[in-house]
Amino acid sequence: MTDPHAPATSPGTSEGDVERRAAIAEALGKEVWPADRDALVAKAQESGASDAVLGQLRRLPEGQQFQNVQDVAGALGLGTEQGRF
Secondary structure (H helix, E strand, C coil): CCCCCCCCCCCCCCHHHHHHHHHHHHHHCCCCCCECHHHHHHHHHHCCCCHHHHHHHHCCCCCCCECCHHHHHHHCCCCCCCCCC
């Protein structure tokens, strides 16, 4: 049985990481993938993303294709779930 008082985040993932990743996912949506940094920044601007999200996306390496938000989170050094169960 799991402890209902235990943190809901996976090991290696902080609540801040989860919030930042969620904000990025909300700004980008599902139709943008795969995409490079410039396409992600353009999509986030189009969707009215916060300056914080835009700043994070601008830190992504140039010339790399990202398949999903997990790829973006990994490139930004945000903690990601290693396994769901």
